[in-house]
Amino acid sequence: RYVYTTLDPDLQAAAEAAVESGMEYVDQQLKPTRQGTRQKEPPLPAGQPQVALVALDPHTGEIRALVGGRNYATSQLNHALAMRQPGSVFKPFVYAAALNTSIAGGSQIFTPASILNDSPTTFVFDGKGYSPGNFKHEFMGSVSLRQALAHSLNVATVQLAQQVGYAKIVALARRAGLNSGIQATPAVALGAYEATPLEMAGAYTAFANSGERVSPTDVTLVRAADGSILYESRPDPQPVLDPRVNYLLVSMMEDVLTSGTGAVARARGFRLPAAAKTGTSHDGWFAGFTSELLCVVWVGFDDNRELHLEGARSALPIWTEFMKRASKLRQYRDAKPFRSPSGIVPLRICPDSGQLAGPYCPRTVSESFIEGTEPVVQCQIHSPGTLEVAQPLIEPAGSEGNSADRLRTDTPTSQPAQLPQ
Structure with a gap:
């Protein structure tokens, strides 16, 4: 048999190089500093942080590059298939469900300009109180949906999820391919239910592909020794979002890079039209795409210890370096602006x-x-x-360490033990 894979050798090399340099940066940030001394820094705690990178063609689902860990000799686990809390990388599904009201014909309609109240709030679910917080316990007051997503505001997002309906968010996430135990509770708004980096990449194809999801695949063709075709991959797009709703959402995700929690990617030199989202739980996440390439990066510990680095300081630098390297390759450098549908x-x-x-x-x-x-x-x-x-109280857009989706929450007993940011 002859098996033809989807991997792009040049893009795979770019992924491995980006992971290597990016994890060196992660290690450097995690080492204890000793100001005013020349003493040698102690080693990192037992067990190095791990990494996964998945890059797809968003139109076919073909996996163009995949890194499952930082060193196969020390860990054979493919972290691209490991279940972890995605944190705020999940939030676009909340906002997509809200924007769906624009075409549903209901009494309550949300647009990117709709106003939310980002202030200390206790939500009641199943008879229990739930009080999420924002980074540094700072709140922005009245904010639009666009601002709330760009700055990853947790209270505003849970408020939105409650108004839209948790069940509608879960239904949308499942249509996008996130089926692993997601439940209709307040925890869903902040990405508390686990998914793998590969699953999240597959779900994001809906955003990058005008609202249609395609399943990830790593094989294009299998031939028998006599040349007959035993298997041929064919994209099977599944509708997830109306193209108009998807366009509004993607335009909001573009603001994550221009003025929100992911703005440091632009400061690091990535220039192509793109949309993205940061995520922080115990781990760091970053997911983003151009018209030609989608990439999800995860960084964290195998034992689920807290990384203590936001997605903007752990996964984002790897994503940015990879996308910059990819943009030098002919098939990925001509990314186009996202088109507005009629x-x-x-x-x-x-x-x-x-x-x-x-x-x-x-x-x-x-x-x-x-x-x-x-x-x-x-x-x-x-x-x-x-x-x-x-003006709203926010720190400079894109500065590392100010990610607005880094939070600590008081979790109701009916929710998972630790809510991500």
Whole structure:
């Protein structure tokens, strides 16, 4: 038999090089520092952090590169197949379910400009209180869906999940291929239910492929010795999101890179049009894609010890280095901007009210809406006598260590023992 795999040797080499340099950076950050001395740093605690990288063609699901660990001699486990909490890498599914209301015809419709309240909140589920928090216990107050996803705000996300309905989020995640024990509880909003890096990469193909999911595959063709075809891989796209909903979500995920928790990728020199999401649980995650390539990176310990590094400081540098190397290869360098489908309406709005921009609004932004859901009322919170609205309290976009999705939460007894960030 002759087996033809999907791996791209050049891209595989890029993945291995990115993992090697990136894990050196992770090790360096984890070593205790001794300021003012020249003493040799002690070794890392027993057991090095591990890594997984999965890169797919988002249109076919073909695995172009895969790294299952940092050193096969020390660990034979393929971490791309290991179940871990994805943390905020799961959040796009919450926001996608919310945006689905734009086409569902219900009484409550969410758009990227809809306003959420990011403030200390106790949610009640199954008779128990649940009080998630944000990094450094800082809250932004009134924020749009776009801002909440870009800065990975936990309280706003759980509030959104509660309003949309946990069951709708679970149903969407399952359509995307995340079937491993996800339950309709508040924990789902922050990515508490486990998935493998390969599963997450497969689920993200829906975002990178105009709302259609394709299953990951590592074999294209199997031939018998006589030349007859025994197996041939054929993409079988499955609808997950309406293309209009998907476009809005992807545009929000682009902001993760331009002004949100993943902005350090741009600072590190990655320039192609892309959309992404950071994630932090006990581990670090980063998932992102261009029009031609999708990549998910996970970093963590085998024994589930806390990494103490956000996704922006552990997985993101590996993702960025890999994507920069990939962008030098002919088949991946011509990534195109994400196209707007028909039925999308661009408007100038006031980000504080989510309404049409008025002459007294101190700031205006361009926002996209599904036709029929765009605001029709001019901003009602700014008038000639209005002082400029204070800006939300956030740290500089993309600075390493400020990831807004790094959190600690008080977990209700009915939830998994530790909620991720």
